Amino acid sequence: MAKDVRYRRVYEEASPEDGARALVDRIWPRGLRKDDAHLDAWLRDVAPSTELRRWYAHDPDRYPEFRRRYLAELSDPDHEQALRELDELARHGRVTLLTATRDADHSQAAVLADLLSGAGRASA
Secondary structure, three states: OOOOEEEEEOOOOOOHHHOEEEEOOOOOOOOOOHHHHOOOEEOHHHOOOHHHHHHHOOOHHHHHHHHHHHHHHHOOHHHHHHHHHHHHHHHOOOEEEEEOOOOHHHOHHHHHHHHHHOHHHOOO
């Protein structure tokens, strides 16, 4: 059974349709109060490494390579536990992955949503 995993910007208003809400950024979103985020989890350890994030610099032209490198990072022990936590959330119902990135379609949240829902298990 496919998991219902979505993603969007953390700055958008929370909705009952979000299900569990998980922030997948390493750094807390600028200008957002913790009470206003309405999070069920902040899984900073599932976020890309600082080195990868800086290399990518949210350049859409680099997204395919970012995705490949990020999927490789997710298999290392530093990311495994947080990825298991996300997967467990997704087993219990809808999950919305949140990011502060302006272009959510070219973010780690999009990569994680594909991976967790089964679409990202094929070749990167």
